[in-house]
Amino acid sequence: MYSLTQLECFVAVAEELHFGAAAERLRMTQPPLSRQIQILERELDTMLFTRTSRSVQLTPAGQSLLPNARRILDLVAKSAVDVRRVASGAAGTLTIAYTAMAAQSALPVFLRTAAAQIPDVTLVLRELVSTDQMDELAKGTVDLGLLRPIVARSGIQSRSITTERMIAAVPADSRIATLPGAMSLIEFADERLLTYAPAEARYFHDLVLTLFTAAGVAPTIVQYASQVPALLALVQAGLGVALVPESARRFAPDGVVFKDLDTRAPMNKFNSVGLSVAWADDNTNPALRPALDMLMHLTPDE
CATH class of the missing domain: 3.40.190.10 (Periplasmic binding protein-like II)
Structure with missing residues (x-):
């Protein structure tokens, strides 16, 4: 099976139509570039370029491979970016539970902030009373809870974010x-x-x-x-x-x-009526931390 390195070399030569220019673009010398093309041609059992002393041209097989090779390389690059974004909390899915009253105060402000700061994180919203939220947080089916301060539970952290009368x-x-x-x-x-x-x-x-x-x-x-x-x-x-x-x-x-x-x-x-944000100690969702940071720094009147 051919490698990504071989596809990168192929695309560079196909776009430059010059081995020297392609090697310079890839910051490598020409001999190893030529070897990668030769290995790829042997793997595919077909010639991808016609070479003369004056020019390099794609064969029909090479022309067929080029758009697919570009798509593969683009997909690999996008996948790497997506993985890094998920790992940093900039993408992914976050499940948020909230009380009916939180939906009228902190939640709308948070949703507006999240849309601007973590637009690639999908937010799943569930309306639950505070006691049910604690149960779901403990089970790991909810990442964040917007709830009223209730009896502390082992493994669940909470912070007050708003108060009202x-x-x-x-x-x-x-x-x-x-x-x-x-x-x-x-x-x-x-x-x-x-x-x-x-x-x-x-x-x-x-x-x-x-x-x-x-x-x-x-x-x-x-x-x-x-x-x-x-x-x-x-x-x-x-x-x-x-x-x-x-x-x-x-x-x-x-x-x-x-x-x-x-x-x-x-x-x-x-x-005095409090509203808290709660989460499980062992929650490893990368999107949790940026969401928590937003909730700690907003008020319903923003």
């Missing part, structure tokens, strides 16, 4: 929607509370209870949901009120009014 979402036709200014949670004492499922949305479930406890209010919980959009749909239906991250304003459904919470209230020191 909780606000109230109330039906537009409710009494509480007409109250002026920021709200105290005391106003919720007689309201039906829609809140987060303790298993699937433990972070938000615990945060909401902490806020009400700090405010000295025992809420009347009437419905649980695992995702913010589901809670907003329940508020829209007039079934109660809910506390949601302030980024929920970006996709407010008709019939829902958002109210800020009083920053002077005792519970205010607990009113």
Whole structure:
């Protein structure tokens, strides 16, 4: 079987139609160049050039080989570049899991940045609640997770990337929607509370209870949901009120009014919602590191 070196020599002679010029182009002497052509011709059992003292011309067989030889050499060069790009993280595939609210805050900014900085990395997106993201990270089916801070797990690293506040979402036709200014949670004492499922949305479930406890209010919980959009749909239906991250304003459904919470209230020191990026210690995907670097240096307001 002929070698890439032989094809490189053949293409150089075919394009220069001069052994001396081809040898100079390849930075080699003419005798070894001629030997490579002779070996290639023996391998193919055909003459590729007609040679005289004055000229070198391609034979019909040589003319047939030339375009294929160029394609082979181009493919080899491209393959080498592709391999280096994958190894450096500039190409490849990255699977990213995100919560519904991350899709409204950090994720769009990251996707814009990634499109500019790592355009050859294919991003596979999966919407998962935070607990499911941790499971998938541990199994290696997800490379990066955009999730709420939850109980640490061995083998999983995480870093906080954004924080925001909780606000109230109330039906537009409710009494509480007409109250002026920021709200105290005391106003919720007689309201039906829609809140987060303790298993699937433990972070938000615990945060909401902490806020009400700090405010000295025992809420009347009437419905649980695992995702913010589901809670907003329940508020829209007039079934109660809910506390949601302030980024929920970006996709407010008709019939829902958002109210800020009083920053002077005792519970205010607990009113902080975190979003973290998480990944497995043993993840060897080269595209992980540049993606992590981007996430560490962006905010939802960019």
